Amino acid sequence: MIVRTLREIIGTERDVQAETGTWASRRMLLKKDGMGFSFHETTIYKGTETLIWYKNHLEAVYCVGGRGELEVLETGEVFPIENGTMYALNGHEKHHLRAFEEMRLVCVFNPPLTGEEVHDSEGVYPVLE
Template sequence: MRSVEEVVGSECDVQWGNGTSRRLVVRADQLGFGLTETYVQPGSESYLRYDNHQEVCYCVSGSGSVETEEGIFEIKPGTLYAPGVGEPHILRSQHGMTLMCVFSPALHGSETHLLTPGVHSSY
C-alpha cells in the first residue's frame, strides 16, 4: 500500500515542467506498469512525446485539451486519452487539471521533461 501523502516530498514527487507528477507506482515496484497522479498547472502548454513508454491518461478534475495530428480534443473529468508511443502531442490547460496516468513500462520515478515551446520533450 502507498498513499499520495507518502509520496509528497519524496524523490517520486516530481516537478515535471508544467506541474507536478506524484509517481505512486514505479519500476522498482516490479508490477510492469506505473501509475502517476499528475497535476497540470493553469495556463500551461506542454509539447510532449513518449518514445519509451505507452501512456494512458484519465482526467479526474479540471479541464484542458490535447492536440495531436488528428485534431484538438477537449479533456474534462471522465475523459481518457492515450497517445501512441512516439506520438507528438500538445497538452494544454487554462484552469488546471489532474490526471491519473498509467505508464508501460513503469517510470523509474524521477524523470522530468525539458520543456521548450515547439519542441516535443520525451523520456
C-alpha cells in the same frame, strides 16, 4: 501488497516537479515496485502548455478534475480533456497538453518509469534501467 497514500508521497523523491513549472507528478508505482507499469497522479497547472512525446513509452491518462485540451501535432487534431475523459497514446503521438483550469490526471506508463526521467527538449522521456 503495496499500499501508498498521496500524503506520504508529497515532498519525497516520488513527488516530481517539472523544471518548467507546468506540472507535478506524484509517482505511486515505479519500475522498482515490480508491477510491469508505473502509476502516477499528475497535476497540470492552469494556463500552461507542455510539449510531450512519449516515443519510448505507452501512456494512458484519465482526467479526474479540471479542463484543458490535447493537440496532436502530426494531425492538428484537438481533443477536449475534462473530468471523465480518458486518452491513450497508443501511437506515440507527439502533442501539446494545455490546461485551461488546473487538471488532475491519473496516468499509467509502459514500460514503467523509474522516477528519474525528465522530459528532454522534444518532450521525450528516455528509457532508464
